[in-house]
Amino acid sequence: MRQVVAVSCFPAVLALALLSTQATAQPASGGPPAVGVVRVERQEITQSDEFVGRVQAVNRVALVARVTGFLEKRLFVEGTEVKKGDLLYMIEQPPFQAQVNAAKASIDEFEAQHRNAQVTLQRAQTLLSTPAGQQSSVDSALANERALAAQIAGAQAQLETAAINLSYTAIYAPIDGKITATQVTEGNVVSPTSGTLANIVSQDPIYVLFPVSVRAGLDLRNRYGSKGGLDAVVVKLRLPDGRIYGPEGKLDYVSPTISENTDTVTLRAVVPNPRILPPTDPVPRELFDGEFVTVLLEGVQPITVLAIPRAAVLSDQQGDYVYVVDAQNKAEVRRIQQGQSTPSTAVITNGLSQGELVISEGLQIVHEGETVSPGPATPGPPLDSRAGASGKPAAPAAGSSGARQ
Numbered sequence: 001m002r003q004v005v006a007v008s009c010f011p012a013v014l015a016l017a018l019l020s021t022q023a024t025a026q027p028a029s030g031g032p033p034a035v036g037v038v039r040v041e042r043q044e045i046t047q048s049d050e051f052v053g054r055v056q057a058v059n060r061v062a063l064v065a066r067v068t069g070f071l072e073k074r075l076f077v078e079g080t081e082v083k084k085g086d087l088l089y090m091i092e093q094p095p096f097q098a099q100v101n102a103a104k105a106s107i108d109e110f111e112a113q114h115r116n117a118q119v120t121l122q123r124a125q126t127l128l129s130t131p132a133g134q135q136s137s138v139d140s141a142l143a144n145e146r147a148l149a150a151q152i153a154g155a156q157a158q159l160e161t162a163a164i165n166l167s168y169t170a171i172y173a174p175i176d177g178k179i180t181a182t183q184v185t186e187g188n189v190v191s192p193t194s195g196t197l198a199n200i201v202s203q204d205p206i207y208v209l210f211p212v213s214v215r216a217g218l219d220l221r222n223r224y225g226s227k228g229g230l231d232a233v234v235v236k237l238r239l240p241d242g243r244i245y246g247p248e249g250k251l252d253y254v255s256p257t258i259s260e261n262t263d264t265v266t267l268r269a270v271v272p273n274p275r276i277l278p279p280t281d282p283v284p285r286e287l288f289d290g291e292f293v294t295v296l297l298e299g300v301q302p303i304t305v306l307a308i309p310r311a312a313v314l315s316d317q318q319g320d321y322v323y324v325v326d327a328q329n330k331a332e333v334r335r336i337q338q339g340q341s342t343p344s345t346a347v348i349t350n351g352l353s354q355g356e357l358v359i360s361e362g363l364q365i366v367h368e369g370e371t372v373s374p375g376p377a378t379p380g381p382p383l384d385s386r387a388g389a390s391g392k393p394a395a396p397a398a399g400s401s402g403a404r405q
Contacts, residue, residue, distance in 0.1 A: 031373065032329065032370070032371040032372050032373040033362060033365045033366065033370075033372055033373065034362065034372070034373045034374075034375060035325075035331075035359045035361060035362035035363075035365075035366060035372045035373065035374055035375070036359070036360055036361030036362060036374075036375060036376065036377030036378060037325055037357040037358060037359050037360065037361075037374040037375070037376070037377060038308060038309055038312065038357070038358055038360050038377050039355060039356070039357055039358075040306055040307075040308055040348070040352045040353065040354055040355060040356045040357075040358060041306070041307065041308075041354065042304050042305065042306055042307075042354055043304070043305065043307050044302040044303065044304050045302060045303060045304075045305055045307070045345075045347065046298050046299055046302050046303075047223065047298065047299040047303060048296055048297065048298045048299075049216065049220070049296075049297040049298075050238075050294055050295065050296055050297075051210040051211070051212060051267075051294070051295045051297065052210060052211075052292065052293075052294060052295070053208045053209060053210030053237075053269075053292070053293050053294070053295040054208070054209055054210070054290065054291070054292055054293075055206055055207070055208055055287050055288060055289060055290060055291040055292075055293060056206070056207040056208070056209055056289060056290070057177070057201035057202050057203070057206060057207070057289040058202045058205060058206060058207055058270075059175050059177065059200075059201070059202035060199065060200070060201050060202070060289075061174050061175055061177075061199065061200045062196040062199050063088065063089070063171060063196065063197045063198050063199070063200065064192060064194070064195070064196055064197060065089075065091065065168075065171070065190035065191055065192060065194055065197065066165075066168040066192055067091060067096065067165050067168045067169060067191070067192075068189065068190070068191035068192070069091040069092045069095065069096070069169065069189065069190065069191075070091065070092045070187065070188070070189055070190075071089060071090075071091055071184055071185070071186050071187065071188050071189070071190050072090045072091060072092050072186060073089065073090040073186060074088070074089055074182055074185070074186055075087050075088055075089065075090065076088050076179055078179065078180065078181040078182060078198075079178070079179070079180070079181065079282060080178065080179065080279070080280075081176070081177065081178050081179075081203065081279055081284070082173045082176070082177065082178075082179050082200065083173060083176055084173055084174065084175055084176050085172055085173060086172060086173040087170060087171075087172055088171050088172060088173055088179070088198070089170075089171040089197060090169065090170055090171075091168070091169040091170075091171070091190065092169065093166060093169045096162065096165050096166040096168075096169055097166060099162035099165065099166070100159065100162040100163055100166055102162070103155060103158045103159035103161075103162045104159055106155040106158065106159075107152060107155040107156055107159060110148055110151045110152040110155050111152055113148050113151075114145065114148040114149055114151075114152055117141065117144045117145035117148050118145055120141045120144070120145075121138070121141040121142055121144075121145045123141075124137040124138040124140075124141040125138055125141075171197070173200060174200070175200055175202055176202060176203070177200040177201050177202040177203055178200070178201055178203055179198050179199070179200050180198050180199045180200075180201075181198065182197060182198045183195065183196055183197055183198060184197050201289045203273055203275075203285055204272060204273040204274060204275070204285070205270050205271060205272050205273060206270075206271055206272075206273040206287050206289070207268055207269070207270060207271075208235065208237065208249065208268070208269045208271055208293065208295060209266055209267070209268050209269075210266070210267055210269075210295045211259070211262060211264035211265070211266055211267075212264055212265055212266075212267055213263060213264050214258060214263055214264065214265060217265050220233075220297070223299070224299065227299075227300075227301065228300075230250070230251040230252065230254075231250070231300075232299060232300055232301070233251060233297050233298060233299055233300060234248050234249070234250065234298050234299075234300055235248060235249035235250060235251060235269040235271065235295060235296070235297060235298075236248055236249075236295075236296040236298060237249070237271065237287075237293045237294065237295060237296065238293065238294035238296060239286070239293060240291070240292065240293070244296075245271075245286060245287070245293070247271060247272040247273075247274065248271075249269040249270055249271030249272070250269060250270055251267060251268070251269050251297075252268060252269065252270050253267070253268035254266075254267055254268075255267070255268075269295070271287070273285050273286065273287045305339065305347045305348070305349075306347070306348040306349075306352060306353075306354060307345050307346065307347050307348065308322070308345075308346050308348060308352070308358050308360070309344065309345065309346070309360050309377075310344050310345055310346045311344075311360050311361075312346070312358045312359060312360035312363075313336070313338070313346045314363065318335070319335060319337075320335070320336050320337070320338055321333055321334060321335050321336060322334050322336055322351075322352070322358050322359070323358065323359040323363065323366050323368075324352070324356055324357065324358055324359075325357040325358075325359060325372060325374045328371070329371050329372055329373070329374060330369060330370065330371050330372070331359065331366045331367065331368060331369065331370055331371075331372050332368065332369075333368045334351055334352065335351055336348055336350065336351030336352055337349045337350040337351055357374060359372070359374070360377045361377045361378060
């Protein structure tokens with residue numbers, strides 16, 4: 001009996017011991033939750049707006065034949081850059097050279113006849129002072145001399161026309177630029193109605209055109225109009241692979257009309273497009289005519305704004321807000337308005353004052369009105385000095401802000 005009682009009591013004693021141990025392991029009720037805070041500070045930023053733009057050549061020339069003849073030579077490498085004055089095509093010259101020679105012969109013939117007419121006129125004028133002279137003879141000789149003089153002028157004009165047509169048999173590059181593939185090969189007859197032989201597009205500098213909504217355009221005008229207008233901004237480009245293009249551009253044109261279909265106005269920038277590889281390389285420059293790029297419109301002079309880490313901003317149906325720690329270390333909800341912001345920096349236009357403490361870490365455990373234990377937030381990346389695009393706040397960083405229920 002003693003053994004049975006002892007064994008049966010052991011589980012109960014073990015359970016009581018375990019409960020006692022668990023009770024001892026439970027922590028006591030803690031103090032205020034610890035949070036990381038940052039101070040609202042002023043900093044200089046560069047305002048930036050992003051738009052989608054298309055690269056466009058400053059000059060574009062379609063090469064066409066100006067006379068009719070057989071195309072004898074093509075003297076360029078397709079797809080390469082040519083210089084103004086380079087000989088590109090040769091059209092057969094003998095027929096046009098023959099026209100020049102015929103025009104010269106006509107001039108010689110008329111000049112010989114004209115000299116004879118001048119002698120006849122002079123003789124008739126001399127005889128007019130004698131009884132044998134007649135006024136009618138003078139008049140006839142004068143008319144013949146004038147007619148031959150006119151024929152000489154006409155023949156000289158024909159010679160000039162023939163010489164011009166002869167010069168058209170050689171087609172030269174009218175501008176510097178890259179030339180396309182030829183559309184007509186040697187041996188074909190070309191004429192002014194044959195269409196384009198090839199195109200030349202200029203390379204440096206180059207235009208970038210981009211549409212801006214009327215609302216964004218008004219904002220840009222209000223922002224930079226008093227600071228120099230077009231000279232108050234600088235244009236940077238982001239290439240399709242994400243790289244920032246090195247040379248900077250300047251705005252030089254604003255369309256005087258607004259598109260009825262898109263309610264946008266077109267802006268144009270001039271951007272350098274220097275050669276980065278030898279001219280023999282198929283792609284010696286960075287920008288291509290017709291290429292899509294992202295246009296970054298940045299202010300030349302930075303502005304001073306209130307800024308906090310983007311991680312401190314929360315959002316709900318009423319808008320954006322932050323938690324501010326007051327003098328009693330209590331968390332207070334503060335509604336804010338953002339200006340141009342980035343994924344890591346929130347620019348505050350209303351709702352906060354310089355020097356206030358804003359909670360940026362531990363937001364998931366904070367409730368309005370409760371006391372917290374503030375401490376310096378973990379140092380993160382430096383606040384961006386470049387504001388976001390088109391006046392719209394950037395998307396919040398993952399896990400840093402969101403709607404709270």
